[in-house]
Amino acid sequence: MELLPSLLSTLKTLDSGTLEKEYNVVRSQTSVLKRGPSLRTEVGALKENIKKNRYKDILPYDQSRVVLSLLTSDSDSDYINASFIQGVAAGSSYIASQGPLSSTVIDFWRMIWQYDVKVIVMACREIEMGKKKCECYWSPVQQSAAFGPFTVSNEEETRPNEEIVVRNLTVTYQQDSRSVTQYQYLSWPDHDVPYEAAGVLDLLERARDSQGTHTSPLLVHCSAGCGRTGVIIALDYIHDLLVTEQINTTDFSIMNIVLELRRQRPSAVQTKEQYQFIFTAAICMFERLLKAADERQLYSNLSQQQKKPVKPPPVSKRLSQQPDMNDTYAVVNKPKHPPTVDPAHSAVAPPRSTRTLPPSPSHYYDNDRAGASAAAVYSSVRPRTKPNTLPLSVTPIYDTAQPSNHRLEEGLLPVKRLSSTDHDYEDLSPSVPDMTLCSPGGIGFNCRIQKPRGPRDPPAEWSRLER
Template sequence: MSRHLDLVRSFLEQLEARDLREEAILAREFSDIKARSVAWKTGGVCSTKVGSRLGNTKKNRYKDIVPYDETRVILSLLQEEGHGDYINANFIRGTDGSQAYIATQGPLPHTLLDFWRLVWEFRVKVILMACQETENGRKKCERYWAQKQEPLQIGPFCITLTKETPVNADIILRTLQVTFQKESRCVRQLQYMSWPDHGVPSSPDHILTMVEEAHRLQGAGPGPLCVHCSAGCGRTGVLCAVDYVRQLLLTQTIPPNFSLFDVVLEMRKQRPAAVQTEEQYRFLYHTVAQLFSRTLQKASPHYQNLKEGSFPRLSPHELTSAPTVTSIRSVASPPSPPDFLQNCAPICKDASSLRTSPALSATSRPPGGVLRSISVPGPPTLPMADTYAVVQKRGAPAGTGPGTRVPSSADAPIYSQVAPRSQRPVAHTEDARGTTPPGHVPADQNPPGPDAYEEVTNGAQTGALGFNLRIGRPKGPRDPPAEWTRV
């Protein structure tokens, strides 16, 4: 767990370190992705021969989005009735290497049957739809689901709408009953209603909600998620990439050199133009950064959002129950952590770094909104001790060998205590006979000020190895006085 969280933190810190260079960096990365994609096609690495055949081109919604041969979905259901094996769709591998996603275009009027052949043959339970039927006056997807009280018959498939409920302001959940040859199955469809073509949503929140809800509906059973928009590449690619990273987090398999550049590049080898625009690429970065931030919040009580707008807004209830977090750079791992789990320019810039402090747990939080930037108090200042330990290391008595030592009751302890001059009792400079008592330091005739250094030799030491130190009140960084040269 600790290593996994370190990798999550490392990714966020890399984004934070980009600062003002972020926009240029992402633009350069996306330009590189497009250049490599073109090279794969022209170099024959990713061929599209099947989708370019004369009989199949009419099944492509867009002539420049043709599925790669190596990963295309091959239909076998109902081939005996004269239906071909082609559909404009590709498999995309998941974190475990399985065929976790089917990325496909929105069905055309004459490919509706092929779409339901795909859903039935590969036992799809959940469909993610990231477009509307019509956008900006243009048809983007043929309706393949039934409406209330209106069953839809497509070839041998009968589709009935059993329930339609809004998940939130952007997402609609439909429960469909699909019947084929006297067998019925339940298929759920999640439609994102407000995602503009070639654009991005206003916030990552509902995208994360969509993929979380999809897996809740999917359950633990087999079957890929079917993801589509109009062309099945831009918005579809973003959804697949977000879910892919989410699965890495849930399974705690974030690689040491995790890179969204590599994730998108790998998906583009499987589905053409996955994550189609630079704006979508930036949105993907921001969504993943928010996903990582949530992961740290859930896993550790030592992390929190630091500045307004940096990561997701919390409700008042979440603010009062969420764990306290101080820094994405904190090194300490929490004991026994619980289970795991805008538009950004620059991403994670607001995730400022602060050192953790025990006193932070008492820091009050605002009653609503997000946590604002906070100043972490340092540890309480301890008062200066009244005495100082002084090392008194004495040499061996004269006349003894190098390996022997004659013990003496007159030996002084190795450690002695010396009080500051201002707190030491006034010493009698002479006794009745006019001599200085042994062990007393002669009084200074000119008492020093509060900032002066003080002799702490505790008596004369001639012919012995020892330390002769001066100690004064600490005043912060400074050079030692010029006279402090004696050792």
């Protein structure tokens, strides 16, 4: 992937004139190869096989043709107009085939079954320009069709976009069933190119996902199995070169790739426009791969940052950053033993039972130890001082709340007198100072009014009416 930027820059510098010259070189070298002894098409030219070829000038080379060894009847032969094309990785390959004729549909399924094909890429329509370009070798959706000894069921048919049809087929032969996925590309005219490369690249990505780790060949066909088929195989071949890092800037040449394809399948990449389209699609592919690599790097960096452990600060620093809790919280620690109260003035109810208190525990609260050397921490309520605290003579504004059902009587609110059995007050330690007023503007928290020692009139501040 490190070479992608330089490869992309090189491809973008090529103009149409340069590409046209390269394609002319491809054609001239292919003509030389055909005249040589290495590329023969004798089997396809046999009398009994002539009728099995859709076009008389597109015959598979003998050394790379697909040989059928699966025999389903006495009339079966080993010939089909299809060629093996070697892939990038060892053991991987493609089958470039013509679209089946009505007389070769059974041979087509023999080939698929024999070589355990899992994915088919169909780059043509059945009828184009008013001519039959490919025989229908599948059944309508949710139906089955018999092709000789093979039964093909179309389990599902979807269209992820307007250019692609996906068919999930089940093929049965001699009580054995297999799944085959077919991708039909609808937007590629014969002897022409698609209007954009993204559709073809999406088609190949879907086909690769379906192929997965299967080592069986990827079957690609159009009508003749050379022009559109050659472009698709060339693009997938370039993709595999990139992902397997078998590519470099010195010897990477699309012209050489196309020449190698033509040594295995005649007329692969059939026109100059198709040859130029490979460059256009390759640029789009490189840009996609670069973007995906950047996104993966960004995601990896974010993941590493999230997984990086956070080192806590030193203990001394943590202690220095400890907030002053005396100014934040007011914690009242009640004494562990009941305070000594004069019975004559006590309003505290007597205990429900007289039981012996347990011995003093082995641990102490911070204000329990008598004569402790350390000063108590958070042991008493310290009201925060306010610089603008009103004197006692000033009436507080928000410190008291008026009940919603208040009634005026002689200018005063009715007051319920407290009996000696009321327990609506909080017991405070004797060390807590008396506080009768809250700071003005407060909302009533930490306002401590010590419980009255006996029946008496409530403080005048409780019943003063705001005017």
